Amino acid sequence: MSGLQSKTIMMLGSGELGKEVVLEAQRLGVKTIAVDRYENAPAMQVAHSSHVINMLDGPALRALIEQEKPDYIIPEIEAIATETLIELEKEGFNVVPTAKATNLTMDREGIRRLASETLGLPTAKYEFADTLEELKEAVQKIGTPCVVKPIMSSSGKGQSVCRSFDEVELSWNAAMEGGRAKKTRVIVEEFIAFESEITLLTVRSVSGTSYCAPIGHIQQDGDYIESWQPHNMTEAHIAEAEDIAKKITDSLGGYGLFGVELFITSDGIYFSEVSPRPHDTGMVTMVTQDLSEFAIHIRAILGYPIPAIRLFSPGASRTVKAWEEHSSYTVSGVEKALETPDTQVRVFGKPETKAGRRMAVVLNAADKVEKARQRAEEAVSAISVEYN
Ligand SMILES: Nc1ncnc2c1ncn2[C@@H]1O[C@H](COP(=O)(O)OP(=O)(O)OP(=O)(O)O)[C@@H](O)[C@H]1O
Numbered sequence: 001m002s003g004l005q006s007k008t009i010m011m012l013g014s015g016e017l018g019k020e021v022v023l024e025a026q027r028l029g030v031k032t033i034a035v036d037r038y039e040n041a042p043a044m045q046v047a048h049s050s051h052v053i054n055m056l057d058g059p060a061l062r063a064l065i066e067q068e069k070p071d072y073i074i075p076e077i078e079a080i081a082t083e084t085l086i087e088l089e090k091e092g093f094n095v096v097p098t099a100k101a102t103n104l105t106m107d108r109e110g111i112r113r114l115a116s117e118t119l120g121l122p123t124a125k126y127e128f129a130d131t132l133e134e135l136k137e138a139v140q141k142i143g144t145p146c147v148v149k150p151i152m153s154s155s156g157k158g159q160s161v162c163r164s165f166d167e168v169e170l171s172w173n174a175a176m177e178g179g180r181a182k183k184t185r186v187i188v189e190e191f192i193a194f195e196s197e198i199t200l201l202t203v204r205s206v207s208g209t210s211y212c213a214p215i216g217h218i219q220q221d222g223d224y225i226e227s228w229q230p231h232n233m234t235e236a237h238i239a240e241a242e243d244i245a246k247k248i249t250d251s252l253g254g255y256g257l258f259g260v261e262l263f264i265t266s267d268g269i270y271f272s273e274v275s276p277r278p279h280d281t282g283m284v285t286m287v288t289q290d291l292s293e294f295a296i297h298i299r300a301i302l303g304y305p306i307p308a309i310r311l312f313s314p315g316a317s318r319t320v321k322a323w324e325e326h327s328s329y330t331v332s333g334v335e336k337a338l339e340t341p342d343t344q345v346r347v348f349g350k351p352e353t354k355a356g357r358r359m360a361v362v363l364n365a366a367d368k369v370e371k372a373r374q375r376a377e378e379a380v381s382a383i384s385v386e387y388n
C-alpha cells in the first residue's frame with residue numbers, strides 16, 4: 001500500500017477500543033489487520049484487512065499469525081490462546097505489551113496471584129473454586145457479601161454479588177452462564193466497600209513510565225456506565241496509586257498503555273485488576289487529553305517518544321447500551337444529543353445488539369468535571385437503541 005510505513009499491526013479483538021487503536025495507527029502510516037470472532041466487528045470496518053477466527057484456538061491463531069507475519073500483535077480482549085502467544089514471542093514475534101502480560105491477565109487467577117502473592121500489593125481477600133461445593137467453602141472463608149466472577153470474563157459478564165450463604169448457588173449459576181471460555185473456575189473476592197474507584201492509565205514507553213490523570217468511574221452489574229477525568233484525589237492517594245501502578249506494570253513489562261483499576265477506601269488503595277491495553281473507562285481521554293489512550297498505546301508500541309501527556313480539559317463519558325438481542329438496530333437521537341455543547345458521540349457499529357451490550361459512548365468536555373458529567377448525562381438521555 002502506498003504512503004505506508006513498512007510496519008504492520010494485528011489486532012486480536014476488534015471492538016470499540018481496537019477500532020480507535022486502528023485509526024491512531026493509520027494516522028502514523030501503519031498497516032492494520034483486524035481479527036475477531038465475528039464478522040464486521042468495529043475495528044474491521046476501519047482496518048486495511050480483517051480475519052474472522054476463534055482466537056482461543058491456538059493452532060488457528062498460529063496459522064494466521066504465520067501467514068500475515070505482523071510486526072506487532074496487539075491483543076485487544078482477554079480471551080485469546082495466550083499460550084500460543086508465549087510460543088510465538090519466543091520465536092521472535094512481538095506481542096504487546098508482552099506475552100506474559102496477556103497470559104497473566106487472561107484469567108483472574110494469574111494476575112491476582114502476581115499482584116498479591118508475588119508483589120505484595122493490597123487486594124481484596126480471595127479464594128478460587130472449581131465446583132459448587134468448593135464455592136460454598138470459599139464463601140464460608142471469605143464471608144458475605146462477596147463477589148463471585150468467572151476467572152475468564154470481562155465487562156462484568158457472569159459476575160454477581162453474593163449477599164448471603166443462600167445465594168451461593170445463584171452466583172455459581174450466573175458465573176457458569178457468563179464466563180467467556182469454557183472453564184468452570186471462579187474467583188470469590190471479599191466485597192470492598194470503596195469510596196470510589198479509578199482507572200490509572202499507565203504508559204510504558206521509550207520515554208519511561210508515565211501516568212494519565214486518574215479516571216473515576218461508576219459500574220453497574222460489573223460494567224462501566226460513566227467515567228470522568230480527572231478524579232479528585234489527594235496528592236498522597238495519587239502517589240500511592242502511581243506506586244501500585246508502577247509495580248504491576250514493571251512486572252508485566254513491554255511497551256504500551258495499561259489500565260490499572262484501583263479501589264479507594266478509608267484505609268488506603270486496593271489493587272483490583274489491570275488491562276495491558278486501553279481501558280473502556282479511558283474512552284473519556286478522546287475529549288480530555290492531547291493524546292487519547294489509543295494514540296498513546298500506538299506511540300508506545302512503535303517505540304516513539306511520549307515526552308508529555310496533557311490533560312486539555314476535564315471531561316466525562318456515558319455509555320449507550322442495548323437491552324435486547326437483534327441483528328437490525330439503529331442508534332437514534334444523536335442529532336439531539338449534539339445540541340448539548342462540547343459533546344461528541346462515538347457509535348461503534350457492532351453488527352448485532354445483545355442485552356447489556358455497549359453500542360456507543362457519549363463524551364463531554366467542560367471546565368469542571370461536575371459540569372461535564374451533568375452534560376454527558378443530558379446528552380446520553382437523548383440517545384436510544386431502536387430495534388428494527
Ligand atoms: N471485590 C470487589 N468489591 C467490590 N466491588 C467489586 C469487587 N470486584 C469487582 N467489583 C466491582 O465490579 C466491577 C467489575 O469488576 P472487575 O473489574 O473485576 O470485572 P471485569 O469483568 O474484569 O470488568 P472489565 O473487564 O470491564 O474491567 C469493578 O469495577 C467494581 O465496581
Ligand SMILES: NCC(=O)N[C@@H]1O[C@H](COP(=O)([O-])[O-])[C@@H](O)[C@H]1O
Nearest residue numbers: 013014015016017018154155280357
Ligand atoms: N471491558 C473490556 C471492554 O470494554 N472491551 C471492549 O469491548 C469489546 C467487546 O465488546 P462486545 O462484548 O460487545 O463484543 C472488546 O473488543 C473491547 O473493545
Ligand SMILES: [Mg+2]
Nearest residue numbers: 155261272273
Ligand atoms: Mg475491571
